[in-house]
Amino acid sequence: SQQGEEDPQALSIQEGENATMNCSYKTSINNLQWYRQNSGRGLVHLILIRSNEREKHSGRLRVTLDTSKKSSSLLITASRAADTASYFCAPTTGANSKLTFGKGITLSVRP
Amino acid sequence: GAVVSQHPSWVICKSGTSVKIECRSLDFQATTMFWYRQFPKQSLMLMATSNEGSKATYEQGVEKDKFLINHASLTLSTLTVTSAHPEDSSFYICSALAGSHTGELFFGEGSRLTVL
Helix, strand or coil: CCCCEEECCEEEEECCCCEEEEEECCCCCCEEEEEEECCCCCEEEEEEEECCCCEEEECCEEEEEECCCCEEEEEECCCCHHHCEEEEEEEECCCCCCCCCCCCEEEEEEC | CCCEEEECCEEEECCCCCEEEEEEECCCCCCEEEEEEECCCCCEEEEEEEECCCCCEECCCCCCCCEEEEEEECCEEEEEECCCCHHHCEEEEEEEECCCCCCCEEECCCEEEEEC
16 A cells, blocks of 8 residues: 655635645555545545546545646635545555555635 | 444543444445554554454554454454553544445544543
8 A cells, every 4th residue: 555645734725715735646556535534533535536537526626636747636616614624645556455644734724 | 425433432441441442334334444543633544454254454563462353244343452551542543445446435433542
C-alpha cells in the first residue's frame, strides 16, 4: 500500500469561496479516493476516481487525476462552514488493498 | 451507502484492565476489516487487517498480543486492548470493505479509549 501526501497541510477560506486541495503519490494506482473526517468522527468516503479517468464530479466536489504527474486535486466549490473538516486522499493499488493515510489537510471555512 | 457501527463510542477504564471494541457491518458482509488508531491532530495509523475466519495481519510495530483481533463472522470484528495502559489511550477506528472491486472503505464512528 502507499499513502498520499496532501498539500497544503492547512487551508482557511471564507464561506462561499472555493477550496482546492492536492495529493501526490509515488507509484502506479488503480484508483484514488478522497475521504473527509469531521473532528472526533470516523472517515466518510467522498469520491473515487479511477486511473483511466481524468475528472469526476459529485455535487460540489470536483476531482482531477493526472497519472503522468502522479497527482490529484479535490475542489470544493461554494464552500460552507459545514465543510470544515480534515481531508485525506488514498491512492489504491488493488481492490482489496489496505488503505493508509497521510497527514491530511485541515480545512477551515469561516462563516 | 454501507453502514458500519462501532461500539462503544467512548470508554474509560483503569490501567491493567482489558477493553473490547466491536465493529459491525450492518447491511453488508465484510470479509475484510481494518483497524486504525489516531492520536490527537494526527493521521490514522493502520494497526491490522482483520480477515473473516483467519488470523489478523498486523502492521509492523503493532503488538498482536496487546491488540487482539477476532473476525468470527462476516459482519463482526472485535479489537481487544489487553492490559491497557495510559499510553494506549487513543481514538480507535474500524473500517470495512463492502465487497466492491474498488477498495472503497466504510468507516465506523470511532471509539475513544481513555486509560486512567
